[in-house]
Amino acid sequence: MTKPDSETLLSAKNLTCIREERILFDELSFDICSGDIVQIEGPNGAGKTSLLRILAGLSRPYAGDVCYLNDSISRNRDEFNEDLLYLGHLAGVKSELTAEENLYFNLRVSGYNEFDQRDILSKVNLTGFEDALAGHLSAGQHRRTALARLWHTNSRIWILDEPFTAIDKRGVAELEALFIQHADNGGCVIVTTHQDMGIISNERLRKIRLEYRFV
Amino acid sequence: MKRGISFTQAFFTLLMRDLKIAVRHRGDIFNPLLFFIIVVTLFPLGIGSEAKILSRIAPGVIWVAALLASMLSLERLFKADYNDGSLEQMLLSPQPLQLLVLAKVLAHWLLTGLPLIIIAPLLAVLLHMEDNAYPALIATLLLGTPVLSLLGAIGVALTVGLRKGGVLLSLLILPLYIPVLIFATGAIEFAASNQPYDGQLAIIAALLVGSLVLAPFAIGASLRVSTN
Numbered sequence: 549m550t551k552p553d554s555e556t557l558l559s560a561k562n563l564t565c566i567r568e569e570r571i572l573f574d575e576l577s578f579d580i581c582s583g584d585i586v587q588i589e590g591p592n593g594a595g596k597t598s599l600l601r602i603l604a605g606l607s608r609p610y611a612g613d614v615c616y617l618n619d620s621i622s623r624n625r626d627e628f629n630e631d632l633l634y635l636g637h638l639a640g641v642k643s644e645l646t647a648e649e650n651l652y653f654n655l656r657v658s659g660y661n662e663f664d665q666r667d668i669l670s671k672v673n674l675t676g677f678e679d680a681l682a683g684h685l686s687a688g689q690h691r692r693t694a695l696a697r698l699w700h701t702n703s704r705i706w707i708l709d710e711p712f713t714a715i716d717k718r719g720v721a722e723l724e725a726l727f728i729q730h731a732d733n734g735g736c737v738i739v740t741t742h743q744d745m746g747i748i749s750n751e752r753l754r755k756i757r758l759e760y761r762f763v
Numbered sequence: 764m765k766r767g768i769s770f771t772q773a774f775f776t777l778l779m780r781d782l783k784i785a786v787r788h789r790g791d792i793f794n795p796l797l798f799f800i801i802v803v804t805l806f807p808l809g810i811g812s813e814a815k816i817l818s819r820i821a822p823g824v825i826w827v828a829a830l831l832a833s834m835l836s837l838e839r840l841f842k843a844d845y846n847d848g849s850l851e852q853m854l855l856s857p858q859p860l861q862l863l864v865l866a867k868v869l870a871h872w873l874l875t876g877l878p879l880i881i882i883a884p885l886l887a888v889l890l891h892m893e894d895n896a897y898p899a900l901i902a903t904l905l906l907g908t909p910v911l912s913l914l915g916a917i918g919v920a921l922t923v924g925l926r927k928g929g930v931l932l933s934l935l936i937l938p939l940y941i942p943v944l945i946f947a948t949g950a951i952e953f954a955a956s957n958q959p960y961d962g963q964l965a966i967i968a969a970l971l972v973g974s975l976v977l978a979p980f981a982i983g984a985s986l987r988v989s990t991n
Binding site for chain 1: 768772773776784787847848851991
């Protein structure tokens with residue numbers, strides 16, 4: 549369900565990815581518009597993470613190109629990075645720092661300078677844990693520290709690799725609600741997960757399926 | 764939700780973060796320093812306490828130990844960030860990567876280079892270094908150790924993705940360290956024999972300026988390759 553006035557934010561053009569002499573996918577093309585919630589599906593080893601890393605500009609595809617607003621991301625990397633929020637399956641949370649310091653640093657490096665860390669952390673149910681070292685938090689709380697950034701961002705393209713790992717049911721529902729809200733506000737969400745999404749309806753969710761290939 | 768963080772703010776945010784992490788992980792500061800002290804103190808024990816020999820080898824011993832200590836601590840520069848995903852976030856930050864990288868190298872130098880410079884004169888006493896060589900020792904360390912950090916960071920950036928990059932790292936960066944070593948020990952020896960040593964200092968300063976300008980670009984590009 550894309551609105552008529554939606555704009556193509558990110559497009560993959562004939563992407564080919566080869567890892568360890570195995571073709572993960574080739575000639576893969578698709579457009580992602582504002583308002584889209586896209587789930588990349590596929591078995592382990594099908595290349596979901598590789599695809600997300602290529603879309604985020606962290607890896608280079610073997611062939612093909614990724615375009616942001618119809619221009620290659622290698623050419624307008626600065627604007628693209630400003631409009632991108634990527635969370636890999638490594639959370640980017642320092643275990644030597646507290647939850648609050650981690651969030652502060654992540655937001656500052658993304659360029660935000662006015663925010664209330666405690667207020668944002670309360671949205672991911674980390675009230676009371678602001679001053680706990682991230683290394684002492686549970687796996688789910690550790691993940692939430694990273695996810696907190698989603699509540700304070702004006703980037704339109706969200707690329708999230710397994711965001712629901714270690715998150716409880718209520719947390720997943722809150723995240724899904726946030727995804728819908730973000731897509732309705734003109735953003736797009738690209739996500740990999742093996743869990744079924746409960747709130748986002750099947751009509752709303754676009755799926756891109758990657759098959760495991762043996763050659 | 765305003766964005767508008769100046770380059771200086773971004774630089775200091777990262778610098779402060781790295782210093783804070785190091786303070787909570789004190790071993791990172793003390794290990795290289797301890798190594799430096801142990802190596803230098805072993806020389807008089809191994810060679811004997813004859814002042815003439817010791818003062819002859821003092822510049823070389825101090826500089827070689829400083830060089831190895833700096834190399835020992837290098838691996839930590841990007842490894843932790845690579846392992847927990849913070850490095851990816853830095854690569855995708857709207858801030859210039861060169862700036863962030865420079866902040867990390869500066870933090871590394873403050874934690875490992877600066878303590879060496881502070882302790883070096885004490886160790887020089889132990890090696891009976893000539894009195895008039897002290898200013899040269901401090902000057903070469905001040906100008907030279909940042910070069911070691913900057914050049915070393917290129918090697919670390921290239922090998923950060925490898926599981927056992929240690930040996931490769933030494934092979935990559937030792938040749939780059941040698942000019943600094945030669946000119947630094949040369950300057951101290953000249954100073955010890957009361958000759959002018961501005962020439963050597965000028966060359967080390969040139970190396971510092973050159974690597975300060977060029978290394979951040981090389982480090983940034985190497986990190987992009989390593990995380991590919």
